[in-house]
Amino acid sequence: MHETPDDLAALQDLLDRSYIDAGTHLRRIITPERRLTAEQVSERLTGMRLLALATVTSDGRPIVGPVDGIFFRGAFHFGSAPDSLRFRHIRARPHVSATHLPGEELSVTVHGTAVQIDIGTDPFRQALLQVYVPRYGPNWEHDFLDSGPVYARIEADRMFTFHMAAAD
Numbered sequence: 001m002h003e004t005p006d007d008l009a010a011l012q013d014l015l016d017r018s019y020i021d022a023g024t025h026l027r028r029i030i031t032p033e034r035r036l037t038a039e040q041v042s043e044r045l046t047g048m049r050l051l052a053l054a055t056v057t058s059d060g061r062p063i064v065g066p067v068d069g070i071f072f073r074g075a076f077h078f079g080s081a082p083d084s085l086r087f088r089h090i091r092a093r094p095h096v097s098a099t100h101l102p103g104e105e106l107s108v109t110v111h112g113t114a115v116q117i118d119i120g121t122d123p124f125r126q127a128l129l130q131v132y133v134p135r136y137g138p139n140w141e142h143d144f145l146d147s148g149p150v151y152a153r154i155e156a157d158r159m160f161t162f163h164m165a166a167a168d
Helices: 005-021 024-029 038-044 085-092 124-136
Strands: 048-056 062-072 075-080 095-103 106-117 150-163
Touching: 005 038, 005 150, 038 106, 038 150, 048 075, 048 085, 048 124, 062 085, 062 095, 062 124, 075 095, 085 106, 085 150, 124 150
Parallel strands: none
Antiparallel strands: 048 062, 048 095, 062 075, 075 150, 095 106, 106 150
């Protein structure tokens, strides 16, 4: 967990505001006992978590694709190639939505704006190294990270969580 007490307070405020503003249908599904607290979200989203990330084409069509999501300091981060369709969309239209949905018992959905970050100076770089060096070896930093991927943080306007015990 990389979140500070201030990060957790801001995340809890976002979760609470999102829930209060949610529609009746969503609140019937995400009942109070099915919500997660900021601390629970941070605990469950350690390491790399696959996200289905939606961007928008120039004619308004949504495009969804998988990305490696890293939850860091209370926000999802993700990367791709600088010339990817995903980042071309984001540069022109930065509004995105993403969902982490490992199974029917857990869901975390975020709507917001993707903001490109400089991983050369951002503390997020260390989080990337903690996730990927054990997985791919010590050369990952120089063979991949320094070879040009770009990363963005999703600055959330809304975030919804859902948790329910798995059926046996």
